[in-house]
Amino acid sequence: MLSRQELIDQIKQKKSFLCVGLDTDLDKIPDFLHDFEDPIFEFNKRIIDATADLCVAYKPNAAFYETYGVKGLQSLIKTYEYLPKNCLSIIDAKRGDIGNTSDRYARAFFDKKASGMGFDAITVTPYMGHDSITPYLAYEGKWIIVLALTSSVGSHDFQYLQTNEGLLHEAVINKVNTLAGAERIMFVVGATKGQEFENIRKHAPNNFLLVPGVGAQGGSLEDVCRYGITSECGLLVNSSRSIIYASNGKNFAEAARAEALKLQTQMATELEKAGIL
Amino acid sequence: MLSRQELIDQIKQKKSFLCVGLDTDLDKIPDFLHDFEDPIFEFNKRIIDATADLCVAYKPNAAFYETYGVKGLQSLIKTYEYLPKNCLSIIDAKRGDIGNTSDRYARAFFDKKASGMGFDAITVTPYMGHDSITPYLAYEGKWIIVLALTSSVGSHDFQYLQTNEGLLHEAVINKVNTLAGAERIMFVVGATKGQEFENIRKHAPNNFLLVPGVGAQGGSLEDVCRYGITSECGLLVNSSRSIIYASNGKNFAEAARAEALKLQTQMATELEKAGIL
Numbered sequence: 001m002l003s004r005q006e007l008i009d010q011i012k013q014k015k016s017f018l019c020v021g022l023d024t025d026l027d028k029i030p031d032f033l034h035d036f037e038d039p040i041f042e043f044n045k046r047i048i049d050a051t052a053d054l055c056v057a058y059k060p061n062a063a064f065y066e067t068y069g070v071k072g073l074q075s076l077i078k079t080y081e082y083l084p085k086n087c088l089s090i091i092d093a094k095r096g097d098i099g100n101t102s103d104r105y106a107r108a109f110f111d112k113k114a115s116g117m118g119f120d121a122i123t124v125t126p127y128m129g130h131d132s133i134t135p136y137l138a139y140e141g142k143w144i145i146v147l148a149l150t151s152s153v154g155s156h157d158f159q160y161l162q163t164n165e166g167l168l169h170e171a172v173i174n175k176v177n178t179l180a181g182a183e184r185i186m187f188v189v190g191a192t193k194g195q196e197f198e199n200i201r202k203h204a205p206n207n208f209l210l211v212p213g214v215g216a217q218g219g220s221l222e223d224v225c226r227y228g229i230t231s232e233c234g235l236l237v238n239s240s241r242s243i244i245y246a247s248n249g250k251n252f253a254e255a256a257r258a259e260a261l262k263l264q265t266q267m268a269t270e271l272e273k274a275g276i277l
Numbered sequence: 278m279l280s281r282q283e284l285i286d287q288i289k290q291k292k293s294f295l296c297v298g299l300d301t302d303l304d305k306i307p308d309f310l311h312d313f314e315d316p317i318f319e320f321n322k323r324i325i326d327a328t329a330d331l332c333v334a335y336k337p338n339a340a341f342y343e344t345y346g347v348k349g350l351q352s353l354i355k356t357y358e359y360l361p362k363n364c365l366s367i368i369d370a371k372r373g374d375i376g377n378t379s380d381r382y383a384r385a386f387f388d389k390k391a392s393g394m395g396f397d398a399i400t401v402t403p404y405m406g407h408d409s410i411t412p413y414l415a416y417e418g419k420w421i422i423v424l425a426l427t428s429s430v431g432s433h434d435f436q437y438l439q440t441n442e443g444l445l446h447e448a449v450i451n452k453v454n455t456l457a458g459a460e461r462i463m464f465v466v467g468a469t470k471g472q473e474f475e476n477i478r479k480h481a482p483n484n485f486l487l488v489p490g491v492g493a494q495g496g497s498l499e500d501v502c503r504y505g506i507t508s509e510c511g512l513l514v515n516s517s518r519s520i521i522y523a524s525n526g527k528n529f530a531e532a533a534r535a536e537a538l539k540l541q542t543q544m545a546t547e548l549e550k551a552g553i554l
Contacts, residue, residue: 023378063374063381069392072385073350094378096402097340097371098429101300104340108349115346125373127404127424129431147404152375154406157452161445163438168445175434 001120001141002088004183007208010056010086011233015268015277018260019057019090019210020047021240022079023064030248040065040075043252045082047244050253054260057088057236059210077116088236089120090145090210095132096125102135110139121145123188123210126172130179137180144185146176149200151190151213166203173203182206191237194223201228208234214263215242221263225270233276239263278397278418279365281460284485287333287363288510292545292554295537296334296367296487297324298517299356300341307525317342317352320529322359324521327530331541334365334513336487354393365513366397367422367487372409373402379412387416398422400465400487403449407456414457421462423453426477428467428490443480450480459483468514471500478505485511491540492519498540502547510553516540 002010011017024040033039048058065076083089095105105122112118121143124133136144149159149169158168165171176185182204189200191213200209209228213219214237221237228235239259247255271277279287288294301317310316325335342353360366372382382399389395398420401410413421426436426446435445442448450464459481466477468490477486486505490496491514498514505512516536524532548554 061378061381063372063378063385066385067381067388067391069354069385069394070347070350072392073347077346094374094402095340095371096373096404098427098431101338101340101371104338104344108340108343108346111344114344115349117346125371125402125404127373127402127435128427128429129434129436131429131431150375150405152405152408154375154408157406158404158445158448159406161438161440161442161448163440163445165438168435168438168440171435171438 003141007056007088008232011271012277014053014056015271016054016056016264017233017235017237017267018055018263019059019236019238020051020055020243020260021092021238022047022058022060022244023240024244025064026068028245028248030250030252032250038075038078040068040072041078044079046253047256048082048084050257051243051260052084052087054257054264055087057090058083059090059092059238061240062091062093080117080119088143090123091117091119091121092123094123094125094147096128097132098128099131099135102132106136106139110136110142121186123147126176130175133176133179137184145210146172146185146187148173148187149189149193149196151192151219155190170203173200177204177207182208186210188212191219191224194220195227197224197228206230206234208236211235211237215239221266221270225274229270229274231274231276233271237263237267280418284333284365285509288548289554291330291333292548293331293333293541294510294512294514294544295332295540296336296513296515297328297332297520297537298369298515299324299335299337299521300517301521302341303345305522305525307527307529309527315352315355317345317349318355321356323530324533325359325361327534328520328537329361329364331534331537332364334367335360336367336369336515338517339368339370357394357396365420367400368394368396368398369400371400371402371424373405374409375405376408376412379409383413383416387413387419398463400424403453407452410453410456414461421457422487423449423462423464425450425464426466426470426473428469428496432467447480450477454481454484459485463487465489468496468501471497471504474501474505483507483511485513488512488514492516498543498547502551506547506551508551508553510548514540514544
């Protein structure tokens with residue numbers, strides 16, 4: 001489990017604020033892995049081994065494991081166990097429900113004794129309000145990463161609605177920040193909108209932001225940093241497909257490392273520009 | 278799989294629009310069930326046997342199964358397989374993500390070959406917009422049940438925000454109803470607010486509404502029907518705790534049946550009042 005200060009220390013040490021998204025898909029992994037008993041885990045293991053010194057977080061996307069039923073869940077649990085302890089482990093689950101049910105999701109992903117998994121952080125969707133968030137806060141030191149502004153086309157349907165408390169995603173950030181401090185709460189903010197980060201920072205000056213959309217979805221790392229970086233970095237930039245599927249040959253892990261290294265090198269530059277290194 | 282017309286036929290035949298929520302909790306089920314290999318499934322099996330002629334839908338709440346890791350998922354799969362084919366099977370999963378991830382959740386809960394589960398319907402959270410909903414529509418005949426107005430205290434945080442397209446939950450209903458018709462889309466509308474149904478019906482005149490909050494959460498069935506029933510019923514009223522935990526003794530299934538029967542009897546009266554029977 002990484003505290004805020006430990007996360008910042010890792011970022012400085014590794015000169016990286018990269019999160020590697022493990023959206024592992026049986027149809028996309030190299031053929032030779034299908035000869036193993038657990039191809040998903042074998043893929044993840046090799047990706048983790050190849051990238052662990054270049055990133056500060058890993059984010060398995062729950063949907064990709066749930067697709068495969070019991071086998072998928074077993075792969076997810078093994079992946080969780082394999083994640084390096086000096087990286088933040090994020091389960092991208094996007095759950096959101098009433099209090100007594102959110103409490104169950106918290107156990108499912110935070111309480112290793114109950115479920116076999118004890119992730120450091122979970123992504124949560126805010127539609128149902130504060131009782132879909134507070135149950136997770138009962139787990140000391142764990143992080144809750146709340147959807148604010150996402151990177152897909154559907155984000156325009158509701159997240160930009162003008163409300164009597166600002167744009168909907170602003171209202172979400174403001175409300176959620178009354179529930180706990182920046183040592184427990186992060187927000188998901190999509191990278192397809194570099195300049196948006198300037199506005200987001202007005203509402204979330206200190207929170208870490210988990211940023212999808214760099215790479216496969218077209219966002220620019222430089223723009224994200226120009227408008228979103230803070231004196232403590234405050235960013236975790238996620239890349240999934242562009243790293244893990246850089247090649248589907250025998251060399252996939254080396255290719256993933258090369259892609260991660262490109263991003264880490266850019267990140268080192270950005271951290272220097274921001275005076276953090 | 279039940280079509281809209283088949284669901285309406287079941288409602289008329291059983292004189293019931295009851296959905297039994299399977300929020301099965303190892304800490305709340307009778308002690309003697311713990312001697313079985315799969316206590317959760319044994320509990321669900323007995324509840325289903327005791328209530329199947331009184332209800333038209335069952336709704337396992339995914340969180341309660343995920344809490345127990347692989348064992349919980351195995352119990353959920355067995356429960357799915359045991360559900361009677363003349364009842365709508367709803368997985369209460371409240372997922373919501375971008376398109377390529379929602380597609381995976383759809384497989385996880387709709388595609389039996391992939392995951393072991395082929396539910397008729399799934400609950401979905403709308404924050405991320407249309408691409409968190411459309412992937413489920415690709416599964417012909419399956420239902421998508423979108424959160425609109427929920428029954429917990431947190432519903433007041435965002436769902437009632439006044440936006441430039443009406444209250445947020447109204448904007449959600451209006452947008453989602455442009456994606457598919459009332460034979461594919463239902464909405465979750467909490468029962469703690471009987472009179473609210475009058476307004477909801479202005480935006481969702483034909484959709485079935487899945488209504489939690491009757492019973493343990495204090496909602497009134499009579500109020501829900503007064504303002505929410507349509508000429509084709511248009512309601513599925515869910516009760517979880519007040520039925521399944523009516524007793525925690527050896528007689529729990531009989532006690533659950535007695536509670537379900539009370540609700541079914543009231544529902545028959547409401548269906549008659551509305552001229553549906």
